[in-house]
Amino acid sequence: MKILICEDDTMTLKALEHKLKKEGYEIISAKDGKSACDILSEQNDIDLLLTDLHMPVLSGLELISFLRGKLQSNMPIVMLTRVGLEETVLQAFELGADDYITKPFNPDELAIRIKRLLLKNKSSL
């Protein structure tokens, strides 16, 4: 399973990469929304997008809307966000995000959520 992680904070990105690699996923990472868009346009075999909502160049919301709108993809999307940004989260859900997790996050919880989403997506196909 291939996961695209889009996160501008290096430390968080490394932690996510490490945790998810350990869980057996293949990881592609992007440091901003624009690079993630490019990767998503070029690669069709990505199974899940894990994205931060606040990023430079292109925000997480724009990335979700690009994925759901332009690329017409049903790939599961998990958002990483801060506490207290409920409105943004609601906006993201409206745009088509599937789940979200708030920072600080428990890496085990994240792994479980991702696993659940991927399984759900696989069974629906």
Next chain:
Amino acid sequence: MNKRFIQLRFILNIVLITFISLIANLPVYPASEKESAELVLQRERDYEKRIIWGERFFSLHLDALALKQFERANKIKPGAYFPQYRIKQVTLRLNQSQNRFVSEFIFDFNKPGFLITALILVIVFSITSMVIALATALINRNNMMRAEKRKQYLLEEYQTMLVNYLFATEINQEFISKIKKISNNKFNRRILIDQMIDLSITLTGEEKEKLKNLYLLLGLDKDSYKRAMSRKWHIKAKGFRELAFMNIPSANKEIRRCLTSRNDILRMEAQFATIRLYPDNSFEFLEQLKKRYTLWEQLNVYETITFHQLNLPDFDHLLKSTNDSIVMFSLRMIRIFQLRNTFNTMLELLSHKSAEIRNQAIHVMGALKINDCLPQLKRIYKTETYENCLEIIKAIASINDESMLGFLKLVLDKEDDVQLQIEAAMAINKLGIKGSDTLNKLLTSDYKNYQIIVKHVLDKRIN
């Protein structure tokens, strides 16, 4: 005989003239000689003048001008020694200046020597200082760039190391000894602490515990403690933050002492640390605060509460604070966290001496849609300030209770202020069908001309 007489007469004339001249102190010259004596006098004055000017120019090192003056003086008195002596000196100086044109061009300002020397010293000193400053700046910049490069390199390395450690299933002793070796250096330790703080903000659960244990194992808590005890406020503030994030309550006394610090940033960091580190009495400082609790501080505490999902303080109790800014903060928090159980204390605030607090209390009651406060709001309406009256109408509109229709109609009818009338009409409109019916009736009523206000309120393009 006649010839002898003439000779005698001539001699007598001369004797007489000489005598009279002596008496009159006049030069004893005949008419033509007098003229020549005046000429001599004139030349003497001219000579003196040339010498004086020549000397002036000479002392000012205006050699060309001095030479001219002395040459004229020499023409007037060709045999005089002094002009010739000066001509020699000036010519010598002029020759020297021609030979040393460049140096003279730089140094000869036609000023006294000591001034030139002083100026030269000042210039040399300035240039030297400038060169030293420039060199220092360049060296510093170079050092900073090197430090930054090193920091970047270490950041990458430490991030990978820490992540590897945190997600490893077993504790890697090799890693522990390697990281211990690294943390011997103060600079490296600093970077390591920053990275660990970064990670502690992002992660929770088992990994965070592991991170804290590593922090303690490397003795980094001692570094943070030292910083917390530093005399410099900015270092102290950083120390507080590190201890708070790593959940190490060692600097308790110092943190509590700084809760009343005059320094806003330090005080805020102490508040943040207190909230994070001492959950049992984390908001105790709000009760003790005598100073104005700034909006910035309020925002920080609010952010800390939400970000770390902390238990809320007893805002009901804080509403009774003598510090108005604390009361305002409590009211804001009551609104945000929808704490309706504080209603009774909020009612008491409607008779608070501060109009601003009364206004905020009315606003919060409206925002929380507390119906029970309506009779009280109605009662105080007459005695309130204009701003608070507006807030009361807005609160009533927000609570949206049909029982207030009569009161709102009264406001619309009795008030002269258009803004109050508009707010009242808007509140009526919010009451649903009953409200809009009332407004439509008022629109056709001849009793008073409400038409403009009601039309404005009913205009969907505006409201």
